[in-house]
Amino acid sequence: MPTSNDMQKVLDIQDKNIIFKDNCVTYGVFKGRRCKFIECTLSYTPKECQNCQIPNQDYTIYKNGTQTSRITFPMSGIVPTFLRMKKQRFMCKACKETFTAQTPLVENNCFISTYIKAHILTKSADACSIKDISKETNVSEATVQRVITKEAKHYRPHNQSLPKHMSFDEFKYASGRMAFEYINAQTGDILDILPAKDSRFVKKHFTSNYSLRQRERVETVTVDMNASYVSFIPVLFPKAHIIIDRFHIVQLVNRSMNRTRVKVMNQFNTSNGEDLKKYRRLKHYWKKMLKKESELSYTTYKSYKLFGQRLESAIVSDMLAYDKELETTYRVYQSIIKAVEENDHKRLESIVTQSYSSDLSSYMKTSLKTLRKHLKMIKNTFEYPYNNGRIEGINNKIKVLNRVAYGYRNFLNYKNRIILHFNLNPTKTKVNQKKKVNTKTA
Incomplete structure (x- = not known):
């Protein structure tokens, strides 16, 4: 019979406060599908109250029953897997409030394990649709998109500065509409993506997010022979040289x-x-x-x-x-x-x-x-040695994402997916550049 230590190794659970007993695996039906349920218990002695932060001394905090949670876990075998976790509840004598034991395996007030969320982010770096990720992780499509949106916030541009060398281009994303993007021509990092490419919209974006001093620092802008780009670049970036992609x-x-x-x-x-x-x-x-x-x-x-x-x-x-x-x-x-x-x-x-x-x-x-x-x-x-090779390569991958997903109706969701895809899946060129920078610094 498996021991608690064996189950922790099999499920790759690092939290020692989660205990598995013998015969903890059972099969049942959830939402019309045959599923696997793994019974476990989460219990420990808290050091302080989560509500009033009073130290647990002289039995200030005592155990007060359990609360069972059904936690979505990565599939073990060929059927969806859930953890039925009995979480210990505690009562604080000082503030008369109760709280539940916590674990890094799942966030507070959440029933989806962090392993599932990590798997969603890993798959989002590949060219696969939200629906495919949803099926593989056994969660809804809305949950997948919510996880992607939350993680993409860490990579959104803060519009604080502009690089010396930039590249401009556009791509089609829905119903023939064109989106505008600009990147760092040296590193290939996506700086931002706009839902429209008309000159009025682009001008408003740069003037409202970047000061004239920041825009004057731009030395070169690489574009194709689009007439609208050539007309507004001298206005937005007075000191920049326009480079036509060869x-x-x-x-x-x-x-x-x-x-x-x-x-x-x-x-x-x-x-x-x-x-x-x-x-x-x-x-x-x-x-x-x-x-x-x-x-x-x-x-x-x-x-x-x-x-x-x-x-x-x-x-x-x-x-x-x-x-x-x-x-x-x-x-x-x-x-x-x-x-x-x-x-x-x-x-x-x-x-x-x-x-x-x-x-x-x-x-x-x-x-x-x-x-x-x-x-x-x-x-x-x-x-100048700069061209639009990097941004054209980015556009090709963006089109693959759009084709795999059969299009995106919501531009913000599409933008979050693009940003996350390129930040979680860096190119070899970016990795090599970072290694060179670290070598020079050392």
Whole structure:
């Protein structure tokens, strides 16, 4: 038969005041489900009264019966598990008040063990829904959300200071609505998340939570080419340099190049056999048209569908010969990619500002016009090492949380889940940065 010490080890209970007797495990039914009940007793000699704090001397405090509580415990086996704990009650002669024995296993006036709450927080760091956590911990969905909300309060921003380098971005969360977030560009820590991204709302948030002196300390703000960000950043952060994320620069011209390819490709979708051959080639090898010219193979022959034994570079050259507009756009695209890769702002400026013939596609002309507007900020892109890589990675994980949960109707609950997810599940980069800081301090 198991002893009290054995049961404490099996259930991982550290409180020695909880006593288990033989044959303490029984089975029964609770809320229509078969459950396991474990009988135990909590008793000890209190040092003082919990109400008046008078020391327990000369039997000032005496035992006054017991109170049985049903405590939700982590599942032991395959059925829900509950502790039926008989808590000792005490009477104080001085204040004539009663109180109940307490244990770290469960909070006062609560019937959910701290082990369950710890398990909820552990699971909330993973990409799983509130409903799944509820089923696994044998508590209601409202309880799970309540535990998450309570813990998230410890990680909420206090709006006391701003880092020198920040990143701005937005993400979609419910019914097409967009939320705005800003993070520390150096550490990747989420500073805050706002339920709307319109400039008026963002301005009000920063001006009401941060003083002008705090906002003047910001040195750089990394954004994409969103026009609203570029308009209000100089107002909110007078001394900050705007950095355009280099990924969005490449993405802009990449999309223009691809749309040009699709336009030319569709012109060959005719009944003519030669035209159809060109159509299929442009459709099948679209990735090679977007690939960096320096990464194409110029020495190795391979067998390619629709081409036969050819060089990779020769395949691209043949497709460019199909149309003058496609070739001109490709040359501009490759020159911009190379300028960005080499951080050559002067070369990029000359490419963007020079006049082109009518052979250049309208898509690429529009992209060049956009780049001309942001040339000054793109120069900061080449001078500073910051980008939106961290915030884009955070957004990808946020979208996974939203997809797993099938959306959140309450933005505050969604925000608490996001904050808790990233604070309880830190990335390897953050851990390595903390180790470096500790090493320098030592």
